[in-house]
Amino acid sequence: MKDTRNEIILIANDLIRSVGYNAFSYTDISKKLNIRNAAIHYNFPAKSDLGVEIIRKNRSAFKEITGSWKNLDYRQQLVNYLTMHDKLTTNYLTCIVGALSPSYDTLPENMQEELQKLINTIIDWISDILEKGKENGEFQFSDPLRHGHM
Numbered sequence: 757m758k759d760t761r762n763e764i765i766l767i768a769n770d771l772i773r774s775v776g777y778n779a780f781s782y783t784d785i786s787k788k789l790n791i792r793n794a795a796i797h798y799n800f801p802a803k804s805d806l807g808v809e810i811i812r813k814n815r816s817a818f819k820e821i822t823g824s825w826k827n828l829d830y831r832q833q834l835v836n837y838l839t840m841h842d843k844l845t846t847n848y849l850t851c852i853v854g855a856l857s858p859s860y861d862t863l864p865e866n867m868q869e870e871l872q873k874l875i876n877t878i879i880d881w882i883s884d885i886l887e888k889g890k891e892n893g894e895f896q897f898s899d900p901l902r903h904g905h906m
Contacts, residue, residue, distance in 0.1 A: 830889030
């Protein structure tokens, strides 16, 4: 049995990363899945509901992948982070933050809030890696890290 809801999310995620949130419609998704727009609206009554779910899934995936690195040294964790999106570029896609940030002011408020949570999760993780790496001598820098959330 196919999982239409997850297929919708996967296609919309790729569309956001390739053409942007404001440039795709439910029709683009329904054509790819050969379903009616009503099936998409059933799962995601508003386009912003779909956008929020995509951001949440990306945030969860970020936590999962960075969690899988916890036994690596801090330098390797940072290298992993810096190269984690390399495979996207071969498919002409961008990271979800890079795809959504330029249109932030036009995003619905619920999506802005979820995107900010994702950004804060990333900033907190990077700050933690840098601080711990500095404490154990893996990194050397004198400027203080920027703390706080946007």
